[in-house]
Amino acid sequence: MAEKFAVTRLPGFTTIAVVAFVALYAPILTLVAYSFNASESAAAWTGFSLDWYRLAFQNDEVKNAALNSLIVAAFAALISTTVATLAALGTTRRAAFRGQTAIYAVINQPLMVPEIVTAVALLIFFSSVKLATGYTGLGYLILAHAAFCIPFAYLPIRARLEGMDLTLETAASDLYASSWQTFRHVTLPLLMPGVLAGAMLAFVTSLDDVVITEFIKSPGQDTLPTYMLGQLRRQMKPDVNALSALLLAVTLLLLAGVYLLTRKRAD
Amino acid sequence: MSLAEARQARTSARNGWLLSAPALVILTIAAIGPLLIVLVYSFLTPGDYGNVVWEFSWNGWKSVFVEEDIFEGTLSLADAHLTIFWRSLSLSILTTVLTFIVGFPTAWWIATKPPKARAFWLFLITLPFWTNILVRTFAINQIIRNEGVLNSLLIWAGVIDAPIQLTYTPTALLIGMVYVYLPLMVLPLYAAIDRFDMRLLEAGYDLYASRWQVLRRIILPIVKPGIIAGSILVLVPCLGAYVTPRILGGGKMMMLGNFIELQFGQGRNWPLGAALSILLLVIVTVALLFYVRALNGEKRNG
Amino acid sequence: MADVTIEARNTIKAFGQGTQAVRALDDVSIQINRGEFFTLLGPSGCGKTTLLRLIAGFEMPTSGQILLDGIDITDLPPNRRPVNTVFQSYALFPHLTVAENVGFGLTMQGRPKAEVADSVARMLALVKLEAMANRKTSQLSGGQQQRVALARALAPKPKVLLLDEPLSALDLKLRKEMQVELKRLQTETGITFILVTHDQEEALTMSDRIGVMSAGKLQQVGSPKDIYTRPVNRFVASFIGETNFLPAMGVAGGAKLGCGAVVDGVAAQGAVTLTIRPEQVRLTAADEPGAIPATVTLLVYFGTDTHVHLALPDGASVVARVQSPATGEAGLAQGQQVGLRFAPGAVQVLED
Numbered sequence: 001m002a003e004k005f006a007v008t009r010l011p012g013f014t015t016i017a018v019v020a021f022v023a024l025y026a027p028i029l030t031l032v033a034y035s036f037n038a039s040e041s042a043a044a045w046t047g048f049s050l051d052w053y054r055l056a057f058q059n060d061e062v063k064n065a066a067l068n069s070l071i072v073a074a075f076a077a078l079i080s081t082t083v084a085t086l087a088a089l090g091t092t093r094r095a096a097f098r099g100q101t102a103i104y105a106v107i108n109q110p111l112m113v114p115e116i117v118t119a120v121a122l123l124i125f126f127s128s129v130k131l132a133t134g135y136t137g138l139g140y141l142i143l144a145h146a147a148f149c150i151p152f153a154y155l156p157i158r159a160r161l162e163g164m165d166l167t168l169e170t171a172a173s174d175l176y177a178s179s180w181q182t183f184r185h186v187t188l189p190l191l192m193p194g195v196l197a198g199a200m201l202a203f204v205t206s207l208d209d210v211v212i213t214e215f216i217k218s219p220g221q222d223t224l225p226t227y228m229l230g231q232l233r234r235q236m237k238p239d240v241n242a243l244s245a246l247l248l249a250v251t252l253l254l255l256a257g258v259y260l261l262t263r264k265r266a267d
Numbered sequence: 268m269s270l271a272e273a274r275q276a277r278t279s280a281r282n283g284w285l286l287s288a289p290a291l292v293i294l295t296i297a298a299i300g301p302l303l304i305v306l307v308y309s310f311l312t313p314g315d316y317g318n319v320v321w322e323f324s325w326n327g328w329k330s331v332f333v334e335e336d337i338f339e340g341t342l343s344l345a346d347a348h349l350t351i352f353w354r355s356l357s358l359s360i361l362t363t364v365l366t367f368i369v370g371f372p373t374a375w376w377i378a379t380k381p382p383k384a385r386a387f388w389l390f391l392i393t394l395p396f397w398t399n400i401l402v403r404t405f406a407i408n409q410i411i412r413n414e415g416v417l418n419s420l421l422i423w424a425g426v427i428d429a430p431i432q433l434t435y436t437p438t439a440l441l442i443g444m445v446y447v448y449l450p451l452m453v454l455p456l457y458a459a460i461d462r463f464d465m466r467l468l469e470a471g472y473d474l475y476a477s478r479w480q481v482l483r484r485i486i487l488p489i490v491k492p493g494i495i496a497g498s499i500l501v502l503v504p505c506l507g508a509y510v511t512p513r514i515l516g517g518g519k520m521m522m523l524g525n526f527i528e529l530q531f532g533q534g535r536n537w538p539l540g541a542a543l544s545i546l547l548l549v550i551v552t553v554a555l556l557f558y559v560r561a562l563n564g565e566k567r568n569g
Numbered sequence: 570m571a572d573v574t575i576e577a578r579n580t581i582k583a584f585g586q587g588t589q590a591v592r593a594l595d596d597v598s599i600q601i602n603r604g605e606f607f608t609l610l611g612p613s614g615c616g617k618t619t620l621l622r623l624i625a626g627f628e629m630p631t632s633g634q635i636l637l638d639g640i641d642i643t644d645l646p647p648n649r650r651p652v653n654t655v656f657q658s659y660a661l662f663p664h665l666t667v668a669e670n671v672g673f674g675l676t677m678q679g680r681p682k683a684e685v686a687d688s689v690a691r692m693l694a695l696v697k698l699e700a701m702a703n704r705k706t707s708q709l710s711g712g713q714q715q716r717v718a719l720a721r722a723l724a725p726k727p728k729v730l731l732l733d734e735p736l737s738a739l740d741l742k743l744r745k746e747m748q749v750e751l752k753r754l755q756t757e758t759g760i761t762f763i764l765v766t767h768d769q770e771e772a773l774t775m776s777d778r779i780g781v782m783s784a785g786k787l788q789q790v791g792s793p794k795d796i797y798t799r800p801v802n803r804f805v806a807s808f809i810g811e812t813n814f815l816p817a818m819g820v821a822g823g824a825k826l827g828c829g830a831v832v833d834g835v836a837a838q839g840a841v842t843l844t845i846r847p848e849q850v851r852l853t854a855a856d857e858p859g860a861i862p863a864t865v866t867l868l869v870y871f872g873t874d875t876h877v878h879l880a881l882p883d884g885a886s887v888v889a890r891v892q893s894p895a896t897g898e899a900g901l902a903q904g905q906q907v908g909l910r911f912a913p914g915a916v917q918v919l920e921d
Contacts, residue, residue: 007468010372013375014372019369020373024449026410030409034409080293083290083293087286087287090286095279097283098280099284100283107287107290107294109294109298110294110298114503114506114547115509116509116544118302120305120527120531120541121302121304121544122301123531124301124305143297147293147298148297148298165660170647170660171662172662173646173647174625174627174654175653175674175677178648208398210400215528225401228401228405229401229510229513232405232514244406251397255390263386
């Protein structure tokens with residue numbers, strides 16, 4: 001027998017895995033490649049060009065949608081990370097208390113309910129509020145996004161807290177730090193990487209949302225994804241490719257940041 | 268417990284609630300509370316131009332399953348609705364099975380790499396997971412549509428003469444959903460395999476098991492919690508899928524999510540849409556309960 | 570009368586509730602003197618760390634009081650007690666430098682910057698880490714981290730320093746060095762040290778007094794020599810050092826062993842247990858008058874010493890520690906008949 005017997009090898013698994021990775025990335029890379037294609041037809045490559053990016057950036061609708069996306073994602077990330085940090089501090093590292101499981105369930109609710117159901121619920125709720133108050137601004141989107149971003153911000157913060165050595169805070173209180181001083185000088189600095197990772201994940205989650213935004217946006221209030229979805233009703237256009245590639249780049253950057261913040265120190 | 272200790276415990280619990288309160292308030296207003304309104308709306312009468320009239324009616328729930336012929340006044344099963352339910356259910360289950368068939372070897376392959384390489388390959392799985400679902404659906408659509416890369420490649424290679432019509436077929440939908448939801452299957456499977464003690468394989472082979480027997484009798488039973496978690500993570504969003512069927516199904520291949528949207532758009536039947544949403548929520552909850560039960564059973568056995 | 574710094578009065582600490590409650594400390598009272606090196610010794614789970622945490626203020630007693638210089642501090646939070654701790658894991662702040670770690674307590678107390686800097690410099694000199702002031706703690710070796718932890722706890726000049734198994738993470742050689750170092754620091758600073766350890770050798774070599782704990786109770790308090798030579802009960806005798814236990818009956822002028830031999834010079838009544846350290850068991854020729862006859866059952870070589878396992882005529886077993894025979898010299902052999910004697914005054918009577 002020429003081949004060495006490796007206990008962890010299973011026949012065909014490597015082939016399937018390689019095919020899976022190729023299948024996962026070929027479409028994405030093709031999409032990015034075509035966003036630089038000079039031709040409007042997606043079928044043939046006719047040379048490198050940045051025309052589609054230029055076209056996208058000159059479009060006022062796109063600019064407006066991008067601005068909306070950024071505003072909503074920034075506020076949603078800020079709000080959800082703040083309340084998620086507080087909640088993580090409230091639910092970890094203390095003796096189990098009555099209602100703790102209920103709090104977990106509520107915080108993770110957005111992960112368990114299909115988006116379409118939440119979208120419908122918010123459509124019904126917000127349309128009544130819009131009717132009653134006359135306010136149709138971005139506030140609805142920010143509130144809805146902040147809510148479904150909470151679990152995404154909560155998880156890395158909680159993980160960081162649970163991995164934190166409790167004796168550090170005990171040591172601080174032993175060294176004459178008040179509760180606030182302990183939080184300010186020990187807990188918060190050590191928690192910061194988790195908080196930043198949580199904020200980035202919340203930002204990505206908000207930026208990616210299609211369904212809930214599509215249902216609750218007021219007229220003319222597109223974000224980038226809902227604008228792209230709207231474009232698709234007509235003809236698939238390469239400038240949508242360019243926007244897709246941009247969204248992909250933002251996601252990649254933020255994820256790399258999360259990865260650097262949450263990896264374990266090699267000391 | 269002394270008084271001081273009791274006071275400490277009470278303070279701790281109170282602080283736990285106080286610190287969680289802002290998150291709970293936001294989630295109650297913008298996630299949980301509105302679900303109750305949906306339930307109420309499913310029992311109201313549709314308005315002429317969308318929205319509802321505040322009159323009690325069973326019609327929303329009735330029309331989930333049956334159709335009333337306005338002229339003859341007879342009731343019949345709503346075939347179109349049942350077709351959509353069946354499509355949603357069958358496509359979701361098929362997607363779950365296919366993502367497992369592709370995802371398990373992939374997760375295994377990653378988990379058996381050296382630790383440093385593992386982090387890299389895992390990152391390659393998480394990247395699509397966090398990428399906009401719209402972007403990913405566009406990407407796969409580019410590949411499988413008539414003038415897409417796949418057809419061009421096959422024609423160029425001389426395998427086929429005319430493009431294969433995939434767009435707007437159930438196959439296209441299935442390919443798209445497997446593509447979109449594959450990372451959700453791989454991640455929990457990887458987590459389970461990563462905890463798997465590879466020395467058990469040596470023990471298995473030492474005791475005369477074949478590769479198939481090792482897979483069937485040792486690996487799969489031990490990583491079962493990961494399989495259940497992955498299946499739920501794929502099945503639940505599949506059942507409520509909206510973006511992928513909308514782009515790849517082109518309005519012809521509607522799934523439950525699109526059907527619900529229709530009631531709030533052209534259909535102008537909010538109570539029916541509300542009833543369908545509640546129905547979807549119930550199905551998902553049952554699936555999650557099944558998951559919790561299966562996991563608990565696993566804990567008892569293990 | 571000694572000058573008492575820390576006093577625990579009838580402290581009880583129960584974990585859990587109702588019928589499941591476990592008493593980690595079961596009515597412990599103790600007085601620790603000013604400037605003393607006091608060690609709490611016992612197996613894991615005996616309550617020694619719990620007592621330390623009560624003194625530090627990290628836990629509250631279920632009942633009882635903790636007094637510092639005669640003042641009740643039971644309800645005082647840890648940040649308001651002039652007591653500092655060296656943690657088992659050191660608990661150095663990973664986001665701060667060595668100097669910032671050492672100065673942390675003084676900074677929290679709101680001392681002026683110059684005073685903090687001055688004090689940090691003196692403390693780092695005391696533990697010989699001046700060169701490391703601006704390093705991150707993760708760049709230090711285990712022994713250096715240990716010194717930083719010591720300097721940090723000493724910097725605010727506490728009345729009492731608590732040390733929770735501080736040497737357990739170090740290897741043997743470093744541990745020996747640090748034992749000397751700790752003793753030096755205690756002498757130089759004159760601060761009361763309370764050390765928690767399960768290592769009897771550490772306790773015997775470093776302490777002025779030792780408190781032996783078991784099952785949440787204080788078994789015996791005394792000087793190392795007292796504890797070793799005059800254990801009050803079976804637990805203390807067996808936990809500290811190795812020892813032999815022999816059941817006996819009190820008779821006039823001594824105690825009668827199971828084999829019929831009478832050990833002289835011990836006062837005992839009724840059924841008792843005698844204890845004697847292996848090094849106090851002397852081996853003689855089998856026929857020496859007055860010696861208890863015994864058979865060698867096993868020889869275990871320990872380098873300088875050899876443990877000789879012996880069987881008495883009634884089956885009771887005794888271990889004797891003798892010097893290993895010099896090279897070339899014929900030693901004992903398994904199965905050999907010998908006689909044994911107990912060194913005068915070395916036999917203790919335990920009343921179980």
